[in-house]
Amino acid sequence: MKLHQRLPGAVAATIAIALTACNGDHSPSAAVQAHAANSSPASPELAAVYQRSCQTCHARGTSDAPLTGHGDAxxxxxxxxxxxxxxxxxxxxxxxxxxxxxxxxxxxxxxxLIRFMATPAEAEGQ
Ligand code: HEC
Structure with a gap:
């Protein structure tokens, strides 16, 4: 219990995704999943739109949506x-x-928004 509570959000999300996702070779890496869970467009206006609309699906591996920063997808x-x-x-x-x-x-x-989501996580140095 204590250990679980201390896990940073991104790690917990990564574990949850790893347990539920089964996309064969094209699964996003842990780094891409952490990137998707933590990044937003640099512009505050665009970030607000992204967070209220697209992020729900595109930052989580629980839907069929291509993950933000997952270049292969x-x-x-x-x-x-x-x-x-x-x-x-x-x-x-x-x-x-x-x-x-x-x-x-x-x-x-x-x-x-599409350019932001499609930019591979590695290209942003994360
Ligand atoms: C309710 C979930 C959901 C939300 C919210 C959402 N998407 Fe998606 N998106 C998906 C899913 C699922 C797919 C994959 C659809 C498919 O391939 O059949 C997708 C695919 C896409 C694609 C690829 C389309 C193509 O022709 O291949 C783009 C671009 C996209 N989304 C952009 C956005 C943008 C921009 C937003 C926010 C304004 C957004 N999405 C919000 C679920 C969502």
């Missing part, structure tokens, strides 16, 4: 082109509701 999606990605967020896709739950986001904000 994002590359095939980036290959579709930014316009397609923005369109898919706006119309919703699979487990993602329309607008990724940000009803007042514009296309430029979606592009910035």
């Amino acid at each position: 994002w590359q095939p999606r980036l290959d579709k082109g930014m316009d397609t990605l923005v369109d898919n967020v706006v119309s919703g896709m699979g487990g993602m509701p329309p607008y990724g739950l940000c009803m007042d986001c514009n296309a430029e904000q979606f592009r910035q």
Whole structure:
């Protein structure tokens, strides 16, 4: 009990994800999971949008959403082109509701959010 309480949030989240996720070779590494659990866009405005909308799904390995900072998961999606990605967020896709739950986001904000989430964790030195 005591030990569990002392685990930092990121480590606890990583353990929880490791126990539930089973994505074969493409599972995000512990470093990527910690990055996803702890990072936000640098701009305060964008960070606020990210935290209230996208983070719920994209920072946790418990949904099918590509994890923030997981380059391997994002590359095939980036290959579709930014316009397609923005369109898919706006119309919703699979487990993602329309607008990724940000009803007042514009296309430029979606592009910035996608760039942030798709940037590999390693590229940010984490
Ligand atoms: C309720 C959960 C949820 C929320 C909230 C959410 N997403 Fe997603 N997102 C998903 C899931 C699940 C997928 C994978 C869908 C699939 O591949 O079928 C996804 C996929 C994506 C993709 C890839 C689309 C493609 O064409 O491959 C982008 C881009 C994306 N999300 C951006 C966002 C942005 C930006 C936000 C916040 C404004 C957001 N998401 C909020 C669950 C969510």
